[in-house]
Amino acid sequence: MKKSTNVSVSVGFSGILAICLLIGGLLKTGEAGAQTFATGKNEFLLNGKPFVIRAAELHYPRIPKAYWEHRIQLCKAMGMNTICIYLFWNLHEQQEGVYDFTGQSDVAEFIKLVQKNGMYCIVRPGPYVCAEWDMGGLPWWLLRKKDIQVRTLSDSLFMQSSRRFISKAGSILAPLQIQNGGNIIMVQVENEYGVWGNDEKYMTAIRDNIRAAGFDKVQLFRCDWSSNFDRYNLPGVASTLNFGAGSDIEKQFQHFRQLNPEAPLMCSEYWTGWFDQWGRPHETRGVNTFIGSLKDMMDRRISFSLYMAHGGTSFGQWSGANAPPYAPTVSSYDYDAPIDESGHPTEKFYAIRELLKNYLNEGEALGEIPKEPIALIEVPAIKFTQAAPLFQNLPKAVASEAIQPMEMFGQGWGDILYRTQLPASAKAGKLQITEVHDWAAVYIDGKFTGKIDRRLHGNTVNIPALPKGAQLDILIATTGRVNYGRAIIDRKGITEKVVLQQEEKTTELRNWKVYNLPVEYPVKNKLKYSAAKVNGPAWYRAVFNLSKIGDTYLDMSHWGKGMVWVNGRSLGRFWRIGPTQTMFVPGTWLKKTGNEIIVLDVEGAKKLAIAGVTKPIYGINLDESLLHRKPGQQLDLSTATPAITGSLPAGGGWKDILLSQPVQGRYFCFEAMNAQNPTDPITSIAEMEVIGMDGKPVSALNWRVLYADSEDITGAGNTADKVFDMQESVIWQTAREGAKAGHPHALVIDMGTSVQVKGFRILPRGDKKETGVVKDYRFYVQEKPFKY
Template sequence: MTLNKHALYINARLFIFTILFAVLAMHVHAPARAQSPGTFTLGNKEFLLNGKPFVIRAAELHYPRIPKEYWEHRIQLCKAMGMNTVCIYLFWNIHEQKPDVYDFSGQNDVAEFVRLVQKNGMYCIVRPGPYVCAEWDMGGLPWWLLKKKDIAVRSMEDPYFITRTQKFLKEAAKQLAPLQIQNGGNIIMVQVENEYATFGSDGRYMETIRNSVRSAGFDKAQLFRCDWSSNFNKYQLDGVATTLNFGAGSNIDNQFKKFQEIYPTAPLMCSEYWTGWFDHWGKPHETRSVNTFIGSLKDMMDRKISFSLYMAHGGTSFGQWGGANAPPYSAMATSYDYNAPVGEQGNITEKFFAVRDLLKNYLQEGEILPDPPAEKRVITIPEFELNESAPLFENLPPGKRTETIRPMEDFDQGWGRILYRTTIAASAAKRKIVITELHDWASVFIDGKPIAKLDRRRGDNTVEIPASQTKLRLDILVEATGRVNYGKAIIDRKGITEKVEITEGSGLKEIKDWTVYNFPVDYNFQNKYTRFSSRQVTGPAWYRGKFILRETGDTFLDVSTWGKGMVWVNGHNLGRFWKIGPQQTLFVPGVWLKKGENELLILDVDQPSSAKVAGLAKPILDKINPDASLLSRFIGQNLDLSNEVPVSKGEFGPEEGWKTIKFDKAHTGRFFCFEALSAQQANDPLTTVAELELIGDDGNNLAPLKWKVVYADSEEVTASNSSADKVFDTQESTFWQSQSSGAKPSHPHHLLIDLGEVVSVSGFRYLPRSDKKTGGMVKGYRIYLKNAAFKF
């Protein structure tokens, strides 16, 4: 009996010891799981977590770009990479798709995402906007704001925008405020707006958003704002920490030099360290080398500078959510792979191991680097045919009459396609139709026959129509390819936003009396009006097919033989496709597939070359069709400056950063020519320019919304996405580069921009490339400005 009691005593002690050890282990491995209140504050040149120095190593993840079933897997990958924090945006337009109808459930359950972050021992940084950019439709702002004709966003000009913003922030705080660290959660910081200095400098607006964030319920967490090293001081915001954003390969000391002069005791943080970049339709796949990326990250770790990897894992812009940049207009691809450490499918890349290998040397007290979770299963699907089709023109929804052309928002449509139909009078002569503000891509038909395709990226707006002795039916089918998510062009209504005119005599006459047909993106709509058959079709149409699976897993749908449109699998919207590339596949999460019969539905507004698809084991993200070239120079075209007189000439110094040149007097003109005569390094044939800004008479920069590159003697569009229009895309980390692959043309290099109207220019600003490389930095230059076009 005594022996049994002793054994029970020993077993009890072992059991208690085991429980205590497990609890301790939980605390060591997952410090963010603690439910007791904590603190996160600003110290002297450092962040303080519960009173102790803390270096943030954050991973940016976007919950809408990851199927909910995969959320925890991606979080665990980030922890295994060496991260102690996850950074997230809140996407207003996905949570409030109709005014006052809020959805934080299912795939939109952001609180559940944050709780999963805490469950896995990590802290969270929340960026609620209202604007987030993120290469997301309208930068996260809801499309229905555009139903207000005079809407003004991101400013104090429009009380309606401020009121709607405050309502959304309150709803978001209901979900997340209880998860602030001071309440026992894991949210340590909350951002105020996003990169506002690239848009404006109104301190009153930022104060209003700061106060709105606090009053909504984020009144305990440390607030912060993020901007760039070149513009963070355009406004002041008391009570809010300041952080900087910059890209792979940046010179860390230079990025923070001015910041430290102004904020000598502030903690240093790169709130977006760009691991790669996003892809545009029709442009080369973006990559950033591991060596360039990892070097600057090590520099930050050696200096105990906090960071957030943007992106740690990009994911996919499913459905209609991909955005666009402007100027010039350029829509984002569906894949948001971003060349990030964790690939689009959740696959581990070379960058992942490079980051993990680096950060293992910088772990803080109590941290242990876990093994990565197993990667998700990948399957292939044999090629099969979509053997049912439904022509769009034979499956129209009810039409709506309108006297004048109106954008799709006026018809309560947020995304998708819109068809404008009218009748034009007979004419014995050919005529032209001119479309003002086509957003974004259109097919034009006369009596059901296609006569033209128009692309906003190229500025297409004119179609020639044939002579006819009878009336003609005119159809203009417009596809929206993503609202602008960045800069002043963010007010981006879709469809045809102004007017359609036809030549009459020597002038133009507006066409009126239209019937409009709306084609939204909802899966239920696609089935409601479509009558499928097995006959062959031409032109815009839906296609449907079935495939059988014995097992499920992730796959990549090969859509390389299709034209332009959207895909649904078992009711899930995979996103947009476009034959021009660089993306030729669409990611299909295995959790959206099922054993047995699966349905595939494709709407192609162009024309497939083959109505077949297959599921591949790897994506195709880097294949551009050569007929989609947007080069700014025709074969044999050469700019003639022999009789031109420059308005300014000189040499730039070798130092980095913005350089401002003032003219001796103001000059007027519509066509601006930048001539690079030489580079800073001797015998360097390259020219690289990150940004060019023109200064008006009032000392302010001229808006580039109407600008268009009409000539560049050389552009690198094969080895990298370094086309000439990068000089006014307001993205400091991208740049125009003369050809660096193959033959390298020598100086001089020329860039000619049509400013869209005659303007008065008193000077210009030039920004060299912002990475550590110096190749192509301009030394000698000449500037030309003319009212009339230059000669070739």
């Protein structure tokens, strides 16, 4: 039992002043001054008083550490009172059991900077986070287990490993909860689980793991979409919704209010823009559309978090990918956000600041706009005169009888080379590779023979006759692991096998030599450089000086495909197909003299020089059209019989259509006969699902759009494959102008295999617009391809 002790202390005025200053300092830094934050009736309560959260999403690994405070201060100046962050499991545990929460990964320091600047923090520890981040934040080493399952109780490795990570994160961050004198007001349980499943036992286990990690005082919450938040219950956890710019606020919360009439309302991800994907148009979202829905929320005292307030850059290997269809994300995470990639306010920033000054909580004030920490500069063209050919700078080979993905060789990211001998044959043939993850260049006796791009669904390369046999090299360049949906188990390299087909003969190739080329390979190894230029894949090196240090964008428009390192740091990936043709270089990573730049190009450069510019460059250079319709192609449905013809009701939300009897088929066609507005010539669809005999959606992982009579790719990527990408805020929309502007509009999809179809589901757009919302339709299913 503790003894009671009375101590008499005599201090002068100066001593009292010193004690007061000390206490004030402790309150500011979070070492004392516990507060409360909780949910109340229809509102959040901070120290018992109503509080509207105005949060800005920032990701500490996407911002150079030297710029953290500047970006935080910009968010406060925009009118925010809270910063929202993800924790990235695979960043902090890149090798199993080895944790790193230091330097650029020092998330505790980031949160303390948020508090230093008078703001609160929302933490989203996952374990899954999405975020267009490699594998959605899950660590690559999980993939070494051949039957791994994620986001489920049924896999002990996943559950034990994720619990250890959350426990480690909690030991560092739990002291920063607001109840402990810190500034963390809420912690999220998992992320958008309603898109994945409805397993309440799994979500309960993650909730309990978070509490056990020390987050037992703070308010917990979950986030989902208005279309799926009701798929499961999670007692003791607040619910929030995610949706995009221009959304109809009343519609988004309508069903939520019915089920949760006394809950505070919050849009935990209000998408300010969108992310860019390789080979697709640069994404933008207009200020007027964005600001209107934000005002609607403020008028209703609905809390929000801007996703993203500042996207920054997915440096190194961290950019992810979506699937289906496979669509890798570019390294720039500019997101068309209010604060651009280089940390400068945009038109959206000033519009938000002007709006939010009218909606501040009691005692709040807009922050001053901070000065930029460093200027953007131009850099004269850096000329490359040194090259290290890849085939002459290989590491020691690892023998493997059968093909295996890179994870089985202990490699997490980068490139990988597979080598074997082809059998002698006087006959030409085809090399079939299943599956290429993600881009392959094939060489025979050192001569380039062909390439395969996972995005384009190919898997074969023609092989000439080889009377004496030959050396086969398959170089695999990886892009991001899938961060969303069931395709998240995304091993890299060649994941199944390589087969040589010659007329009737089929031979599976074996006895491979495998060369691992991880991301840091050219930095950590002494490559043999010689005079450039090289015919084939190579690393190029140059040294440059600066008259002035500053941020810059490297113009990569003359290069092919690969990665860039500056002073040992990987800037990320470049690819000639665009839309991004530049790479952001933080000035804090540069110096006046002796800057080293290394470029790996696996496809070949047109010009061995790189200049630094002050603005990003966007442009598309595609091998084939974005459109799913060949010139002159016309769908012929004259001999096809609809499985069902009908009308869709007006209004939002999923529409379920059941056939009078099931139909077997591999291909389906959806034909929109008109729109809800009879004078509207456009068709738009957010999502489509085919219902199987079990009443569940048929997997769309192998779906492929074969035909779409019209697609709008002028303002955003409104291509037809958006109907099965599981992203409700991006849609298929037909072009406003073009050869076929009026109804009917048709879409044909190959499901990859024959299935029994019981019906289909369709989701109209969820924003305020009614353009293209379908009324009358015809739905066809058949075994044979449709006629054109």
